[in-house]
Amino acid sequence: MAIEALITVLAFFGIAVVPILLIIIAGLVGGQIMKSMQNKLTEREQEIIQKYGKDTLSSLSMTAKREVSETGIVMASLVVGPNYWQQFVSKIQSLFGGTLNYYDQVIALGRNEAMQRLREAADTAGWDEVVNVRLETSKLTPMVSNKESNKAMELFAYGTGIRYS
Numbered sequence: 001m002a003i004e005a006l007i008t009v010l011a012f013f014g015i016a017v018v019p020i021l022l023i024i025i026a027g028l029v030g031g032q033i034m035k036s037m038q039n040k041l042t043e044r045e046q047e048i049i050q051k052y053g054k055d056t057l058s059s060l061s062m063t064a065k066r067e068v069s070e071t072g073i074v075m076a077s078l079v080v081g082p083n084y085w086q087q088f089v090s091k092i093q094s095l096f097g098g099t100l101n102y103y104d105q106v107i108a109l110g111r112n113e114a115m116q117r118l119r120e121a122a123d124t125a126g127w128d129e130v131v132n133v134r135l136e137t138s139k140l141t142p143m144v145s146n147k148e149s150n151k152a153m154e155l156f157a158y159g160t161g162i163r164y165s
Helices: 002-052 084-096 101-125
Strands: 068-080 129-140 152-164
Touching: 002 084, 002 101, 068 101, 084 101, 101 129, 101 152
Parallel strands: none
Antiparallel strands: 068 152, 129 152
């Protein structure tokens, strides 16, 4: 009888308590990971800006009045999505309405990362500047899931690379 009671208590603990603890731990760890990613991203941005003396991306058609020797397309993309903690908290927030801050943070980090990858792709290819920069987004939904759920978003940044003579 005591063994059956112990098994019942352990089963309850495993089914009810462990998932809640895992969600809380995921929230704490996930927040720290996002902060770390943002800090590393800021460092990478500063390296490119220091190397060229300015931000090499522009939505203008041309920023320098120099002769252009070569042009080409520059592209970068990534897929971002919220972690389980962010999804959990956002579902609770959606019951009460208002801004879903966790999704805002994920998308903002994704946009910054896509633009930084574009800077790095231009630097690797030897472009002096990237003009007419655009950022496209696409929602990705798993084929086998609730049709309303968005599990990830693709961010695609592109522009025209310019090499001056």
